[in-house]
Amino acid sequence: xxxxxxxxxxxxxxxxxxxxxxxxxxxxxxxxxxxxxxxxxxxxxxxxxxxxxxxxxxxxxxxxxxxxxxxxxxxxxxxxxxxxxxxxxxxxxxxxxxxxxxxxxxxxxxxxxxxxxxxxxxxxxxxxxxxxxxxxxxxxxxxxxxxxxxxxxxxxxxxxxxxxxxxxxxxxxxxxxxxxxxxxxxxxxxxxxxxxxxxxxxxxxxxxxxxxxxxxxxxxxxxxxxxxxxxxxxxxxxxxxxxxxxxxxxxxxxxxxxxxxxxxxxxxxxxxxxxxxxxxxxxxxxxxxxxxxxxxxxxxxxxxxxxxxxxxxxxxxxxxxxxxxxxxxxxxxxxxxxxxxxxxxxxxxxxxxxxxxxxxxxxxxxxxxxxxxxxxxxxxxxxxxxxxx
Amino acid sequence: xxxxxxxxxxxxxxxxxxxxxxxxxxxxxxxxxxxxxxxxxxxxxxxxxxxxxxxxxxxxxxxxxxxxxxxxxxxxxxxxxxxxxxxxxxxxxxxxxxxxxxxxxxxxxxxxxxxxxxxxxxxxxxxxxxxxxxxxxxxxxxxxxxxxxxxxxxxxxxxxxxxxxxxxxxxxxxxxxxxxxxxxxxxxxxxxxxxxxxxxxxxxxxxxxxxxxxxxxxxxxxxxxxxxxxxxxxxxxxxxxxxxxxxxxxxxxxxxxxxxxxxxxxxxxxxxxxxxxxxxxxxxxxxxxxxxxxxxxxxxxxxxxxxxxxxxxxxxxxxxxxxxxxxxxxxxxxxxxxxxxxxxxxxxxxxxxxxxxxxxxxxxxxxxxxxxxxxxxxxxxxxxxxxxx
Numbered sequence: 150x151x152x153x154x155x156x157x158x159x160x161x162x163x164x165x166x167x168x169x170x171x172x173x174x175x176x177x178x179x180x181x182x183x184x185x186x187x188x189x190x191x192x193x194x195x196x197x198x199x200x201x202x203x204x205x206x207x208x209x210x211x212x213x214x215x216x217x218x219x220x221x222x223x224x225x226x227x228x229x230x231x232x233x234x235x236x237x238x239x240x241x242x243x244x245x246x247x248x249x250x251x252x253x254x255x256x257x258x259x260x261x262x263x264x265x266x267x268x269x270x271x272x273x274x275x276x277x278x279x280x281x282x283x284x285x286x287x288x289x290x291x292x293x294x295x296x297x298x299x300x301x302x303x304x305x306x307x308x309x310x311x312x313x314x315x316x317x318x319x320x321x322x323x324x325x326x327x328x329x330x331x332x333x334x335x336x337x338x339x340x341x342x343x344x345x346x347x348x349x350x351x352x353x354x355x356x357x358x359x360x361x362x363x364x365x366x367x368x369x370x371x372x373x374x375x376x377x378x379x380x381x382x383x384x385x386x387x388x389x390x391x392x393x394x395x396x397x398x399x400x401x402x403x404x405x406x407x408x409x410x411x412x413x414x415x416x417x418x419x420x421x422x423x424x425x426x427x428x429x430x431x432x433x434x435x436x437x438x439x440x441x442x443x444x445x446x447x448x449x450x451x452x453x454x455x456x457x458x459x460x461x462x463x464x465x466x467x468x469x470x471x472x473x474x475x476x477x478x479x480x481x482x483x484x485x486x487x488x489x490x491x492x493x494x495x496x497x498x499x500x501x502x503x504x505x506x507x508x509x510x511x512x513x514x515x516x517x518x519x520x521x522x523x524x525x526x527x528x529x530x531x532x533x534x535x536x537x538x
Numbered sequence: 539x540x541x542x543x544x545x546x547x548x549x550x551x552x553x554x555x556x557x558x559x560x561x562x563x564x565x566x567x568x569x570x571x572x573x574x575x576x577x578x579x580x581x582x583x584x585x586x587x588x589x590x591x592x593x594x595x596x597x598x599x600x601x602x603x604x605x606x607x608x609x610x611x612x613x614x615x616x617x618x619x620x621x622x623x624x625x626x627x628x629x630x631x632x633x634x635x636x637x638x639x640x641x642x643x644x645x646x647x648x649x650x651x652x653x654x655x656x657x658x659x660x661x662x663x664x665x666x667x668x669x670x671x672x673x674x675x676x677x678x679x680x681x682x683x684x685x686x687x688x689x690x691x692x693x694x695x696x697x698x699x700x701x702x703x704x705x706x707x708x709x710x711x712x713x714x715x716x717x718x719x720x721x722x723x724x725x726x727x728x729x730x731x732x733x734x735x736x737x738x739x740x741x742x743x744x745x746x747x748x749x750x751x752x753x754x755x756x757x758x759x760x761x762x763x764x765x766x767x768x769x770x771x772x773x774x775x776x777x778x779x780x781x782x783x784x785x786x787x788x789x790x791x792x793x794x795x796x797x798x799x800x801x802x803x804x805x806x807x808x809x810x811x812x813x814x815x816x817x818x819x820x821x822x823x824x825x826x827x828x829x830x831x832x833x834x835x836x837x838x839x840x841x842x843x844x845x846x847x848x849x850x851x852x853x854x855x856x857x858x859x860x861x862x863x864x865x866x867x868x869x870x871x872x873x874x875x876x877x878x879x880x881x882x883x884x885x886x887x888x889x890x891x892x893x894x895x896x897x898x899x900x901x902x903x904x905x906x907x908x909x910x911x912x913x914x915x916x917x918x919x920x921x922x923x924x925x926x927x
Contacts, residue, residue, distance in 0.1 A: 195852075226844060228863070261844025261845070263880065445922035446922065449924055451923065456650070459759050473615075486615065491615070491652065525923075530918075531916070
């Protein structure tokens with residue numbers, strides 16, 4: 150149950166033949182209203198795929214009726230021809246659904262630099278338009294169709310006190326970095342809200358969820374998170390109420406992305422406390438989360454706090470003021486470093502759980518920030534070297 | 539032949555018992571003058587090991603007579619006790635050599651956060667002081683004694699037109715990042731120069747050699763590069779002449795560090811051209827050199843230009859202005875991306891050589907910058923996860 154659990158949505162996923170494997174590779178999500186509120190956030194990478202360029206301008210008016218998503222090709226670095234492919238996709242979906250192409254968003258994911266098999270994609274859109282279904286189980290195929298190296302489909306839902314429902318699907322298993330990951334996410338809600346509210350709610354949710362996932366410090370060309378609101382519940386929840394539910398679904402999906410990151414054997418939660426500002430805390434957390442030496446140590450079940458402290462020391466003082474002699478580091482609850490030096494013995498740390506908690510106290514202030522990452526494993530190297538993706 | 543090839547130097551390396559393996563682990567280098575000119579650059583990491591803190595102040599007067607270097611322990615994050623250990627090391631070496639402790643520099647490398655076995659170290663200093671030798675072959679043991687995960691000792695020499703000789707030894711095989719790597723380097727010369735000249739020559743040389751090596755984006759707590767000048771040649775070369783020879787030796791050693799980086803199967807040279815400034819070129823080169831996805835692709839012999847372009851796109855526009863549609867990328871001489879899109883087929887690229895050349899043209903200006911890195915391999919993961927280092 151995910152994006153069609155809120156009232157007012159239909160979805161489906163089909164095998165359009167974009168992937169040579171014959172797997173599902175095209176998803177279609179339709180908002181039947183009565184409202185057509187939409188908001189979206191996109192990758193901060195300056196190299197933006199054609200579907201990102203299209204969807205940015207299409208959603209600028211705060212409205213959208215449908216989203217076409219494909220795996221099997223990113224349609225990035227494909228020039229004007231690639232943009233024309235995305236435009237045709239939106240126009241074709243609009244014709245099939247009786248909409249304006251400006252109300253159709255497009256997302257793509259897969260290898261950069263290759264044109265999509267546009268004929269297969271367009272006939273897939275036709276097939277999908279005929280297969281759309283509503284109801285709580287209609288969305289399983291959609292979640293499956295956007296998978297790339299994901300091992301499982303990722304779905305989540307939440308319900309607010311006033312009865313508004315939020316659902317979401319996500320794909321992403323690598324190239325996960327703040328602002329954003331290699332991720333496509335569609336969130337739906339039957340709340341009756343305007344575009345400004347939807348935009349504010351979505352940005353607040355992504356800032357503390359998807360933007361805090363940093364699997365390998367690599368930011369993709371295609372990242373897109375879309376929120377569609379149908380208004381079909383007839384309920385206009387308080388902004389905080391809706392924000393809470395959207396954040397809950399986003400956090401759930403973000404956590405699933407980390408758990409399914411390519412080749413990972415540990416999910417690593419880096420929490421930095423007692424920083425002067427949240428920005429300082431996040432900068433230190435991100436530097437630790439991006440250290441290959443820290444990540445390899447976690448893979449080796451080694452609570453190597455020296456590497457953690459060394460990573461923290463790479464953050465410029467103007468970004469994160471702290472004194473080395475005030476640093477303490479705990480790994481899975483054991484304070485292995487206090488006052489910048491060795492404290493409890495590292496052999497006390499149990500590194501066997503899948504989740505590793507690294508807590509750093511900077512002793513400099515009261516702000517906190519956290520980042521989720523993964524360990525650096527043989528399987529990560531294998532998945533990212535053995536074939537193009 | 540390395541640091542004792544220039545006249546006026548003695549050196550040795552001994553097994554002091556710091557390493558449990560019984561391998562050589564302590565080196566001593568002595569400048570017999572007549573001059574005692576010295577300069578040094580140190581890690582930019584805010585977490586600085588005790589020997590870095592000691593040597594920074596000891597070399598501040600531009601003079602030094604001896605360097606004690608140990609492997610088997612970094613003496614970092616060891617607090618006041620660790621600093622006292624370094625101080626005792628300098629004082630003991632000074633006594634053995636009839637010097638002031640302020641003229642003795644200390645370098646350490648190994649695991650962070652553990653105290654050194656100071657008694658073994660001090661008796662090793664005594665042994666080393668008695669084993670010092672001059673001449674072109676006296677330095678082999680010194681180069682060997684500073685090795686950690688290095689597979690080979692690293693040495694280099696150069697001679698200038700006027701007959702001045704420069705020699706160097708280095709250790710380092712991981713945690714290689716700008717400013718600087720996990721590296722200890724001692725350079726010697728028999729040039730007759732003052733401290734200001736030595737400092738300028740050393741900083742110019744490291745800026746374009748060791749600072750451009752970025753094996754894994756991890757900056758260590760102990761990096762030190764020292765230049766000692768004995769004046770024993772009686773020759774005062776032109777500043778450019780000496781700078782050229784010091785740079786040549788530094789570049790040679792830096793290249794050896796890359797070639798011996800932990801677990802690497804490719805040395806990757808990232809050259810960014812047609813940037814608005816050198817800083818912009820270096821920022822783009824560093825982002826590409828630090829991308830785990832690019833590095834894993836190189837390991838897989840995959841000229842995946844999409845990952846290269848995506849990495850370039852992560853550099854903020856204010857740091858490196860360029861337009862995506864002006865980007866071109868060549869891998870090993872084959873222009874796989876032109877005008878931001880696919881150009882020659884990636885199958886034309888021969889990725890089998892150890893050295894991989896990635897050239898990016900930003901089409902934005904005339905400045906160039908380059909970074910050396912390595913690929914991301916199973917052996918890198920193994921060496922950095924299987925044991926603490």
